[in-house]
Amino acid sequence: MTDPAQFGRVAVVMGGSSAEREVSLDSGRNVLAALQARGIDAHAIDGIPALLDALRAGHFARVFNILHGQHGGGEDGVLQGALESLNVPYTGSGVLGSALSMDKTRSKRVWQSLGLPTPKFVALPRGADVHAAARQIGFPLIVKPACEGSSVGVTRVFAEKDLEEAVKLAAKYPGDLLMETLIEGDELTVAILGRQVLPSIHIVPKAAFYDYNAKYVAEDTQYICPGLEGVAGEELRALALAAFDALGCAGWGRVDVMRDHAGRNWLLEVNTAPGMTSHSLVPKAAAAAGIDYQELCWRVLETSFREGA
Numbered sequence: 001m002t003d004p005a006q007f008g009r010v011a012v013v014m015g016g017s018s019a020e021r022e023v024s025l026d027s028g029r030n031v032l033a034a035l036q037a038r039g040i041d042a043h044a045i046d047g048i049p050a051l052l053d054a055l056r057a058g059h060f061a062r063v064f065n066i067l068h069g070q071h072g073g074g075e076d077g078v079l080q081g082a083l084e085s086l087n088v089p090y091t092g093s094g095v096l097g098s099a100l101s102m103d104k105t106r107s108k109r110v111w112q113s114l115g116l117p118t119p120k121f122v123a124l125p126r127g128a129d130v131h132a133a134a135r136q137i138g139f140p141l142i143v144k145p146a147c148e149g150s151s152v153g154v155t156r157v158f159a160e161k162d163l164e165e166a167v168k169l170a171a172k173y174p175g176d177l178l179m180e181t182l183i184e185g186d187e188l189t190v191a192i193l194g195r196q197v198l199p200s201i202h203i204v205p206k207a208a209f210y211d212y213n214a215k216y217v218a219e220d221t222q223y224i225c226p227g228l229e230g231v232a233g234e235e236l237r238a239l240a241l242a243a244f245d246a247l248g249c250a251g252w253g254r255v256d257v258m259r260d261h262a263g264r265n266w267l268l269e270v271n272t273a274p275g276m277t278s279h280s281l282v283p284k285a286a287a288a289a290g291i292d293y294q295e296l297c298w299r300v301l302e303t304s305f306r307e308g309a
C-alpha cells in the first residue's frame with residue numbers, strides 16, 4: 001500500500017481503563033504522530049466506549065488498536081468481538097488470539113499440548129494451596145497474575161518464607177494466579193509483523209529482572225539486537241512464530257522467551273498489542289530490520305486489511 005487515503009479515517013484507540021492505561025497512552029500518542037506524519041487521517045480515541053460511539057456514528061473506517069491489557073484494556077478479545085460485530089477492520093489478533101494470549105495459563109496449556117516448551121507451572125485459582133503448589137514446582141519459582149502485563153504483580157521467589165508475600169502481591173490484580181519455574185538465563189523477545197519475524201532482542205536489565213521499573217522508568221536496561229545470531233537465532237525465531245500461530249494470533253505481536261544456561265528456550269507469553277513507546281521493544285526490533293518507527297506503524301495498520309475487510 002502506498003496511498004495514505006486507502007486507509008480512510010483511522011481511530012487510534014488508546015488509554016482505556018486497564019492497569020496499563022498510562023503505557024497505552026504513551027504508545028498511542030507515538031503511533032498517532034507517526035501515522036499522521038505519513039499522511040494518514042488518524043485520530044486519537046480514549047477507551048472502548050468512546051470508540052464504539054464514534055464507530056456507530058460512522059466516523060472511522062478502521063481501528064489501530066494500541067490499548068494494553070484486559071477489562072477495558074482492549075487486548076483481551078472483548079474489543080475485537082465488538083469490532084467484528086460492527087464489521088470494522090482493526091489491527092492485530094482477532095477474538096481468539098487476543099483472549100488466549102491474555103491468559104498466560106491457558107496459553108501455556110496450548111503450547112504444552114503441541115510440545116512447545118514453556119516453564120513447568122501450576123494454575124492458582126483464588127484460595128489455592130500455594131505451599132503445595134510450590135512443592136510441586138520447587139524453588140526458585142515465579143508468581144504472577146495470569147492475565148496482567150507490564151510485569152505488574154510478578155515476583156521471583158527463592159524461598160518458602162517469601163511465598164506468601166509474592167502471592168499477596170499477585171492477588172491484588174484481577175483473575176487467577178500462575179506459579180511457574182523460574183528460568184535463570186537470558187531474557188529474549190521476538191516481534192512478529194505480518195508473517196515477518198523480526199530480529200530477536202536480548203534484554204539485559206540492570207535490576208534482577210525485567211520489572212515494571214526496568215520496562216518504563218529506568219534508562220539502564222541494555223537491549224542487544226539481534227539477541228541471538230546464527231542457527232540458535234533462527235530456532236528462536238521459528239519457535240516464536242510457532243507459539244504465535246498456536247494461539248491463533250495474527251497481524252503483529254511479541255513473544256517473550258527465557259533462554260536457560262543450557263541454551264533451551266522457554267515460552268513465557270505472547271503480547272498481542274505490545275508497547276510502542278520510546279522504550280518499547282517492537283520498534284527496536286523493527287529498526288534492526290531497517291523498518292523505522294513510522295514505517296512500522298504503517299505496516300501494522302496494513303495488517304487491518306484482512307479477508308473480507
Ligand SMILES: Nc1ncnc2c1ncn2[C@@H]1O[C@H](COP(=O)(O)OP(=O)(O)O)[C@@H](O)[C@H]1O
Pocket residue numbers: 119142144148149150151152154180181182183184187209210211256258268269
Ligand atoms: N518463568 C520465568 N522465569 C524467569 N523470569 C520470568 C519468568 N516469568 C516471568 N519472568 C520475568 O518477569 C517478566 C514479566 O513476565 P511475563 O510473563 O512476560 O509477564 P508480563 O510481561 O505480561 O507482565 C519477564 O519479562 C521476565 O523478566
Ligand SMILES: [Mg+2]
Pocket residue numbers: 150151256269
Ligand atoms: Mg512479558
